Amino acid sequence: MKAKLIKVLEQVVSDLISQGSLPEMTVPEIQIERTKDKAHGDFACNIAMMLARPAKMNPRLIATQIIEALPEVDFITQVDIAGPGFINFTLTANSAQQIVKDVLAAGNQFGRNDLGKGKRVQVEFVSANPTGPLHVGHGRGAAYGSVVSRLLMEVGFDVHREYYVNDAGRQMDILATSVWLRYLAACGEEFTFPSNGYKGDYVLDIAASLKADCGEDLRRTSADVFANVPTDEPDGGDKEQHIDGLIVNAKSSLGDAYSTVFDLGLSSIIAGIKSDLEDFGTEYDEWFSERSLMASGDVDKAVEQLKASGDIVEREGAWWFKSTDYGDEKDRVVVRDNGQTTYFASDIAYHLNKFNRGFDTVIDVWGSDHHGYIPRVKASLTAMGQDAERLKVLLVQFAVLYRGEEKVAMSTRSGQFVTLKELQEEIGKDAARFFYVLRGADQHMDFDLELAKSQSNDNPVYYVQYAHARVCSVFRQLKDRGLSWEKTQGEQNLTRLSESHEQALLTSLSRYPEIVTSAATNYTPHILAHYLMDLARDFHTYYNAHHFIVDDVELSQARLTLITAVKQVIENGLAIIGVDAPDTM
RNA sequence: GCGCCUGUAGCUCAGUUGGAUAGAGUACCAGUUUCCGAAACUGGGGGUCACAGGUUCGAUUCCUGUCAGGCGCACCA
Numbered sequence: 001m002k003a004k005l006i007k008v009l010e011q012v013v014s015d016l017i018s019q020g021s022l023p024e025m026t027v028p029e030i031q032i033e034r035t036k037d038k039a040h041g042d043f044a045c046n047i048a049m050m051l052a053r054p055a056k057m058n059p060r061l062i063a064t065q066i067i068e069a070l071p072e073v074d075f076i077t078q079v080d081i082a083g084p085g086f087i088n089f090t091l092t093a094n095s096a097q098q099i100v101k102d103v104l105a106a107g108n109q110f111g112r113n114d115l116g117k118g119k120r121v122q123v124e125f126v127s128a129n130p131t132g133p134l135h136v137g138h139g140r141g142a143a144y145g146s147v148v149s150r151l152l153m154e155v156g157f158d159v160h161r162e163y164y165v166n167d168a169g170r171q172m173d174i175l176a177t178s179v180w181l182r183y184l185a186a187c188g189e190e191f192t193f194p195s196n197g198y199k200g201d202y203v204l205d206i207a208a209s210l211k212a213d214c215g216e217d218l219r220r221t222s223a224d225v226f227a228n229v230p231t232d233e234p235d236g237g238d239k240e241q242h243i244d245g246l247i248v249n250a251k252s253s254l255g256d257a258y259s260t261v262f263d264l265g266l267s268s269i270i271a272g273i274k275s276d277l278e279d280f281g282t283e284y285d286e287w288f289s290e291r292s293l294m295a296s297g298d299v300d301k302a303v304e305q306l307k308a309s310g311d312i313v314e315r316e317g318a319w320w321f322k323s324t325d326y327g328d329e330k331d332r333v334v335v336r337d338n339g340q341t342t343y344f345a346s347d348i349a350y351h352l353n354k355f356n357r358g359f360d361t362v363i364d365v366w367g368s369d370h371h372g373y374i375p376r377v378k379a380s381l382t383a384m385g386q387d388a389e390r391l392k393v394l395l396v397q398f399a400v401l402y403r404g405e406e407k408v409a410m411s412t413r414s415g416q417f418v419t420l421k422e423l424q425e426e427i428g429k430d431a432a433r434f435f436y437v438l439r440g441a442d443q444h445m446d447f448d449l450e451l452a453k454s455q456s457n458d459n460p461v462y463y464v465q466y467a468h469a470r471v472c473s474v475f476r477q478l479k480d481r482g483l484s485w486e487k488t489q490g491e492q493n494l495t496r497l498s499e500s501h502e503q504a505l506l507t508s509l510s511r512y513p514e515i516v517t518s519a520a521t522n523y524t525p526h527i528l529a530h531y532l533m534d535l536a537r538d539f540h541t542y543y544n545a546h547h548f549i550v551d552d553v554e555l556s557q558a559r560l561t562l563i564t565a566v567k568q569v570i571e572n573g574l575a576i577i578g579v580d581a582p583d584t585m
Numbered sequence: 586g587c588g589c590c591u592g593u594a595g596c597u598c599a600g601u602u603g604g605a606u607a608g609a610g611u612a613c614c615a616g617u618u619u620c621c622g623a624a625a626c627u628g629g630g631g632g633u634c635a636c637a638g639g640u641u642c643g644a645u646u647c648c649u650g651u652c653a654g655g656c657g658c659a660c661c662a
Contacts, residue, residue, distance in 0.1 A: 544626040
């Protein structure tokens with residue numbers, strides 16, 4: 001309807017210009033928006049005010065001319081001038097009611113469109129290091145990434161969801177060594193656990209299953225394990241050198257068996273992450289391994305390509321990517337002087353790999369602490385002849401955890417954190433997802449655990465779910481009374497929906513497709529969550545003001561038809577967010 | 586010091602891409618159930634949109650500066 005109106009107005013303005021009623025000028029893009037206040041009709045247009053300056057005419061005068069020249073439009077009943085020169089349009093009652101039929105006809109497809117035209121989009125999100133279970137900080141990225149993915153599917157993109165597994169590198173060696181040390185302790189060896197090792201309970205669990213698998217085959221004496229290892233930090237040494245020394249000893253004394261420990265640690269943690277995400281309503285199409293990227297030679301190839309183009313040069317024994325040539329603030333090391341490639345080298349290869357897989361758009365969802373990383377990744381893509389604009393990095397700000405007034409410190413290393421699993425068990429998947437998605441991603445978020453736990457009934461998600469359950473309850477009541485809903489009869493009597501509460505609901509329903517499109521194209525799931533709360537409120541208000549099962553059969557059927565449409569839209573919206581729409585609470 | 590994000594009601598946050606009298610939730614106060622679920626509804630108070638300039642018909646929104654908070658500035662990942 002909006003688009004139709006815009007077309008009509010464009011025609012009118014260009015006619016006025018050719019008639020000489022308006023001077024020659026370039027006409028700005030015509031915008032139609034929904035009014036905030038019902039007194040201003042349903043749609044408003046500000047074109048008269050936009051034209052006032054170039055035309056050097058009074059905006060109200062221009063508006064008058066436009067209205068006079070306006071042809072009949074079938075779904076508009078009234079056109080007014082208001083304020084400084086707004087043109088307000090009021091819809092006919094018929095066109096407002098049409099939305100109910102549209103919703104019921106489309107069912108769970110209502111809200112979908114083909115804006116994306118099947119273009120392929122990759123969304124990579126969470127991608128936390130597999131060195132421990134996911135914690136609540138990852139939850140926000142998981143909720144955000146998965147809802148953005150679903151929104152993009154809803155508007156017609158072919159979406160590929162991916163988790164990048166950082167299964168290479170030093171952190172993984174620290175994990176493997178931590179597991180082995182816990183295993184040795186379980187075998188009876190006595191020593192002080194390194195301050196920089198992973199101390200979480202999950203490491204103990206993995207060590208226990210290692211012992212169950214291998215018995216004491218991997219046992220070495222603690223004297224051997226700690227031989228020639230620099231002292232740890234608490235003893236006046238360096239914790240990094242201490243743990244690196246332990247890694248070296250682990251690799252040499254275990255030999256081939258080291259990979260047994262390493263792989264058990266990795267696979268245990270990945271399995272845990274997968275099941276935590278699944279429980280959290282977050283699915284993936286692919287788990288992409290960093291090691292596979294190295295094994296395939298992609299990392300070396302990417303580095304060679306950039307060496308050939310002169311973008312990677314040797315300096316002080318290391319190889320540097322000259323990202324300053326592309327606007328970054330400093331150059332970045334890709335191959336260290338010890339010959340090892342950096343994480344950034346893998347990332348260059350990974351992003352090239354993504355682009356080569358033929359995605360039209362590549363989306364990375366990152367924690368905001370990685371924002372400094374964007375220029376160098378884009379720079380590397382540009383250097384390799386790719387269009388860096390195709391990469392969109394969406395930053396998610398941190399959720400700061402509180403227990404009441406007290407801030408919760410989180411560290412994977414010390415093992416003191418609240419896991420995503422724990423959060424789910426405390427407040428449930430639905431509440432957690434809705435809560436995370438309720439705020440804009442670029443908004444710093446305070447997440448008070450006490451509040452989320454103790455007042456979980458006040459969580460907005462229940463408000464929306466309750467609206468859905470209430471509709472279901474009405475239909476249970478209908479059945480109990482031996483009555484039934486006749487869709488055809490209801491649709492024929494939609495003109496009976498004349499109460500202000502009903503008008504408000506019709507307007508809210510008609511907004512849904514625009515909300516989905518806007519949420520998807522702007523990557524802003526929170527506006528969908530807010531919309532659902534608004535719709536639920538409109539429904540609850542209506543519920544309290546009017547009865548649906550009434551003696552007037554035609555009116556009753558019309559109302560039942562309306563609330564069925566409301567139920568459908570709530571279902572569709574909640575499905576995108578990944579929250580259940582229960583029939584009873 | 587430089588860069589990114591943020592600053593809106595006591596608190597947590599929206600604000601439809603620059604529009605009309607800045608809105609919700611929560612908290613507080615006062616009300617609403619013989620009737621489809623009160624996890625609901627109705628009403629009330631509460632604001633220098635951090636501050637100062639600028640752009641224009643019009644600024645919470647865009648630009649500049651100042652102040653405040655978060656994060657980042659490794660041959661770590």
